[in-house]
Amino acid sequence: MQTPHLIYFADAMCSWCYGFSPVIADIRKTFGRALPIQLIMGGLRPGTDTPMTDKAKTELAGHWTHVTEASGLPFDPAVLDTPGFLYDTDPAARAVVFVRRHDTELALTFLGDLQAAFYAQNTNIADPEVLARLITERDMDGQRFLDIFDTDDLKHETWRDYGTSQQAGVTGFPTLIAGPTEAGAYGVVTRGYQPGTAVVPMLEAWLSGPLN
Secondary structure (H helix, E strand, C coil), X not given: CCCCEEEEEECCCCHHHHHHHHHHHXXXXXXXXXXXXXXXXXXXXXXXXXXXXXXXXXXXXXXHHHHHHHHCCCCCHHHHHCCCCCCCCHHHHHHHHHHHHHCHHHHHHHHHHHHHHHHHCCCCCCCHHHHHHHHHHCCCXXXXXXXHCCCHHHHHHHHHHHHHHHHCCCCCCCEEEEEXXXXXXXXXXXXXXXXXXXXXXXXXXXXXXXXX
């Protein structure tokens, strides 16, 4: 039987995934390598090519208020006023996939980097040059990322993640799935945000009980 693990469907530019980032950190700290996390990019708004309207920005900033109320994390909506800003989630997803190719554990950490940069530090992570800088800050080859950014290979690998998400029936992020049981089944831990005080005990009970 496969080792019990988690499958995490997320997006770097999903505000509730940002809110959920401390929960992922809690899971990693609590279980370590005993409960590996497989990260799959969900594809929130890939390929968006129309700038946001002022109305959409206002609505989104209001939505972010709900996330900070639930999670306590800071938000800076000023990033939405970046000249020419497109809420295209595909570049950031490609960056996470690039990092994941080299280090699956680091990909989870890097996802958190991107979320904090975008939501709290007024950083446009839809810009490949910005993504390359953030990759370099994690001691990886940011220039290599730029070199392959527009290749079919990286695009297709990223979009395969989106396809996997759709085939799994994931309709929102974050979604966390655990498995397999002794029967080979997987179950949903959470669809949407839940605090670590709810998620971590649930996983502890699952691992300490019969996997059935």
